[in-house]
Each structure stands twice: as C-alpha cells, then as structure tokens.
Amino acid sequence: xxxxxxxxxxxxxxxxxxxxxxxxxxxxxxxxxxxxxxxxxxxxxxxxxxxxxxxxxxxxxxxxxxxxxxxxxxxxxxxxxxxxxxxxxxxxxxxxxxxxxxxxxxxxxxxxxxxxxxxxxxxxxxxxxxxxxxxxxx
Amino acid sequence: xxxxxxxxxxxxxxxxxxxxxxxxxxxxxxxxxxxxxxxxxxxxxxxxxxxxxxxxxxxxxxxxxxxxxxxxxxxxxxxxxxxxxxxxxxxxxxxxxxxxxxxxxxxxxxxxxxxxxxxxxxxxxxxxxxxxxxxxxxxxxxxxxxxxxxxxxxxxxxxxxxxxxxxxxxxxxxxxxxxxxxxxxxxxxxxxxxxxxxxxxxxxxxxxxxxxxxxxxxx
Numbered sequence: 437x438x439x440x441x442x443x444x445x446x447x448x449x450x451x452x453x454x455x456x457x458x459x460x461x462x463x464x465x466x467x468x469x470x471x472x473x474x475x476x477x478x479x480x481x482x483x484x485x486x487x488x489x490x491x492x493x494x495x496x497x498x499x500x501x502x503x504x505x506x507x508x509x510x511x512x513x514x515x516x517x518x519x520x521x522x523x524x525x526x527x528x529x530x531x532x533x534x535x536x537x538x539x540x541x542x543x544x545x546x547x548x549x550x551x552x553x554x555x556x557x558x559x560x561x562x563x564x565x566x567x568x569x570x571x572x573x574x
Numbered sequence: 575x576x577x578x579x580x581x582x583x584x585x586x587x588x589x590x591x592x593x594x595x596x597x598x599x600x601x602x603x604x605x606x607x608x609x610x611x612x613x614x615x616x617x618x619x620x621x622x623x624x625x626x627x628x629x630x631x632x633x634x635x636x637x638x639x640x641x642x643x644x645x646x647x648x649x650x651x652x653x654x655x656x657x658x659x660x661x662x663x664x665x666x667x668x669x670x671x672x673x674x675x676x677x678x679x680x681x682x683x684x685x686x687x688x689x690x691x692x693x694x695x696x697x698x699x700x701x702x703x704x705x706x707x708x709x710x711x712x713x714x715x716x717x718x719x720x721x722x723x724x725x726x727x728x729x730x731x732x733x734x735x736x737x738x739x740x741x742x743x744x745x746x747x748x749x750x751x752x753x754x755x756x757x758x759x760x761x762x763x764x765x766x767x768x769x770x771x772x773x774x775x776x777x778x779x780x781x782x783x784x785x786x787x788x789x790x791x792x793x
Binding site (some may be wrong): 544 | 576580670677739748
C-alpha cells in the first residue's frame with residue numbers, strides 16, 4: 437500500500453515535471469540570456485512551439501543534439517533535458533563553439549541555408565518585441 | 575531579403591576589401607614610381623629622423639603651431655579620427671560576424687560606449703559640414719566633391735546608429751549600413767580619403783625637407 441502510494445506520487449510528480457517543461461517551452465517567447473555575463477542585446481525572439489511548427493521541424497535534436505566522445509553527432513539521441521549552456525561554455529573550446537556562437541550558427545545557420553527566417557541582428561534581438569500574435573515574417 | 579543579405583555580406587565584402595587593398599597598393603606604387611621618375615633627388619634627402627620628428631609632432635594634439643592656432647578644430651579632428659577607427663574595429667557586432675566566419679575574435683567595446691562614440695563621429699561630421707559652409711577661408715577651397723566625401727564618411731555611422739536602434743525600417747537600414755561601409759572602403763584609395771595612406775608620406779617629405787634642407791621646423 438505504502439509502496440503504491442510512493443509510486444503514485446512519483447508518477448504524479450514526473451507528470452507535473454514533464455508538463456512544467458512542456459509548458460515552459462510552449463510559453464517560451466525569447467531565449468533566456470541568463471547565462472551571459474553582461475548581455476549587450478535584447479534577448480532573441482524565439483517562440484519555441486510556433487517556431488518549430490512554422491519551420492516544419494519535427495526532430496528535437498536538430499537543436500538539442502548529442503555528440504559522442506569522438507565528436508560524432510548521434511542521430512537517434514537528443515538533449516532537450518539540458519540547456520545549451522550545460523555543454524557550451526562562454527568561450528570556444530576546441531572545435532566546440534562558445535555559447536553565443538552556438539546559438540548564432542544553429543539559428544542563423546539554418547535560416548541562411550533555408551533562405552527563411554531572420555538573419556540580421558535586429559530581426560532576432562529586437563528592442564521592441566512585436567505584439568504576441570504568432571510568428572511574424574522573417 | 576535573404577538574397578540581398580547574402581550578396582552584400584558575402585561577395586560584396588570581398589570586392590570592397592579587395593578594391594580597398596589593391597587600390598591602396600596601386601596608389602602607393604604610382605606615387606613612388608612618379609617621384610623616382612620626376613624628382614628622384616627627393617630620395618637623397620629623405621631622412622628617417624626628420625620624418626619621424628615631423629610625424630611625431632603632427633600626431634600629437636597641440637604640438638604644432640597650426641594645431642594651437644585652431645584649438646576647437648584640433649580637438650574635433652583628433653576625436654573624430656580616433657573614433658573613426660575605434661568604433662568599426664572594436665564594434666561587437668563586427669567582431670561577432672568575423673568570429674562566426676573565421677573563428678577570430680578580439681575584445682569589443684560595450685555597445686553603449688560604441689553608441690556614444692558613433693554619435694561623436696556624427697557630431698564631428700556635422701561640425702566639418704557647418705565649418706565648410708560658414709567659414710569663408712574653407713568655403714573658398716571647397717569643391718562639391720568635398721561634401722560627397724563627407725557624406726561617404728558619415729553614412730556608415732548614421733545608418734549604423736539607426737540600424738542598431740532599429741529605427742526607420744530595420745532590415746533596409748541594415749542593408750544600407752553594409753553598403754555604406756563598402757562604399758567608404760572602396761572610396762578610400764580613389765578620393766581625398768587617401769590621405770589615410772599619404773599623410774605619413776607627406777609629413778615625412780615635409781619633415782625631411784624642412785629639417786635637412788631648410789633647417790627649419792615644419793610645425
């Protein structure tokens with residue numbers, strides 16, 4: 437009985453955590469600039485769910501990636517339970533880009549490649565965030 | 575907008591820097607070959623000591639009679655030239671782009687300070703403009719091209735300032751800023767902006783002539 441209660445609580449707690457995480461990424465409107473020491477720009481616009489829907493991205497690990505020891509990208513693993521800053525330091529380390537560069541290469545890199553989405557500084561780092569009405573034009 | 579962006583921040587950057595570097599080399603080679611053809615004797619009295627002495631005096635504010643005679647102009651001139659180089663070389667956004675392209679980076683000015691220095695450059699340009707219009711002795715030696723050159727220099731700073739603050743149509747201002755910078759680079763070797771290259775030679779020549787030949791100061 438006690439065991440069942442504990443597992444029930446654990447399961448509920450697990451669901452709550454998952455929902456909190458889901459809510460968190462659904463509510464995300466900008467990328468948190470917290471890890472940066474002295475941010476110079478307004479945080480980049482990024483409505484996690486709307487963005488990935490509009491951009492037609494279904495694999496989480498396009499962004500939340502995992503590499504093995506040799507630096508090979510692992511196709512069937514993902515790291516959405518971690519933040520970019522957990523692996524990317526502020527400065528470059530070897531071939532691993534520093535945090536700002538990781539964001540820029542990831543975000544801007546895809547936008548340039550697909551010729552869709554923002555590529556100029558102020559299209560992401562907006563001083564005046566647009567009204568909360570879905571993804572704007574890139 | 576993506577194709578315009580890729581073009582002005584891709585091939586056009588190479589063209590601009592290519593023309594700038596090749597143009598500067600070309601102008602220097604032409605200068606040296608002309609001097610050696612027409613007035614080779616100049617080389618006979620070029621002298622490192624007198625050259626450095628002259629350059630030394632002219633790059634220090636108020637170290638020459640001419641600088642002292644026009645104190646306001648002197649201060650504006652020095653502040654202007656210092657900011658003119660400081661801002662673009664140590665601007666965060668420029669370093670970010672260079673770092674992304676080649677993984678080379680260096681210390682950046684905080685954006686707030688760069689913003690203030692940019693306004694300083696713009697203010698100095700306005701000062702030069704008003705001086706050209708108002709001061710009779712300057713107006714007398716002013717050609718229309720002088721206004722064009724002033725505009726070429728001011729444009730990257732004005733557009734950069736507006737783009738940074740995202741006033742007046744952001745994406746277009748960004749593109750205009752990049753183009754304005756490229757125009758300025760291309761203009762340097764072929765306009766009076768080439769004093770960036772020649773100032774040192776002019777001073778070395780004047781210094782050597784005054785020091786070695788006329789036994790006088792050129793400041």
